Amino acid sequence: MNGVEAVRSRGAKVDAAHLSRYARGGAVGTFGTATAGYVGADLPVNAAVLTGAAVEWPALEAFFEARGTAPVVQVFSGDVAVHAATLAERGYTLSMLLHVHARGLVDLPPAGHDVRELLPAAWSVLAARAFGPGSERVMQVTAAREDTTLFACSVAGEPVGVGALSVFQGVALLFSAGTVPGARGQGVQAALLAARLERARALGAQAAMVLTTPGSGSERNVARAGFTLAAARATFQRR
Incomplete structure (x- = not known):
């Protein structure tokens, strides 16, 4: 498996592990195939990474709301279509798009x-x-x-x-x-x-x-x- 294939197959899980490493000083929760992390008020690393289709949405959103912050989710391009309808129905809007590079x-x-x-x-x-x-x-x-x-x-x-x-x-x-x-x-x-x-x-x-x-x-x-x-x-x- 070359670098691009490795990142395409594992990139979302790598991102979820990365997020969890930030949140070791705060809180981490797993909600089906979503990993959520909260580090502290008003920090850009408070987010959830979606690594599959089976997301426990109410519990995920409650995780953030209990800490006084709006739910934020990160989705890799291969999974956007899986979640697009649910995200729209639940009131989410696109706030950022980043390119993922590999080698x-x-x-x-x-x-x-x-x-x-x-x-x-x-x-x-x-x-x-x-x-x-x-x-x-x-x-x-x-x-x-x-x-x-x-x-x-x-x-x-x-x-x-x-x-x-x-x-x-x-x-x-x-x-x-x-x-x-x-x-x-x-x-x-x-x-x-x-x-x-x-x-x-x-x-x-x-x-x-x-x-x-x-x-x-x-x-x-x-x-x-x-x-x-x-x-x-x-x-x-x-x-």
Whole structure:
């Protein structure tokens, strides 16, 4: 099975495991083929991932409503048709669409700038600089995750970019990549991609997966790093 096939077959389950790793400090619930996580008030990682057709909708929605937040569900493109009618009937609307890219872990891109691991406290501060005001809490939550490797990229000795890596079911998920203003356009993200792919291979992964905004600079970066568009992930929220 190549990288694209691995992500198409396992991507939703990888995403559910990823979500659960965020929510270890909050609450996790399983509702049929839906995995829901709540980390804290007003955090973008409060969501449920649908991995099959048998979703226990009332219990899933009660999980979020009991915590004072609107239900949010994430569905990979292969399953959107399965849930489309139910989502509409229950009052959900599309709030975000991301592209899911995949590649195998052979013929990796060359190393770029100096990329090293960074301790959680320092990583969360640098990540908040990269992602901007309002991101501080979610970056602290990201830095506190278990089984997550945190990277920083330096240019001329100055740390200017961040990225994170976790491995699930043989698939490495690359996420939380950003560069501080003023250091963009210097190959920082290319270096972070190359370093995380190398580490993923060393950790025994067979494939890598990354999500990007369609048409973004991040999408162009992952294409240059050998990733192929494998799927899309739609996010729906009930108002």
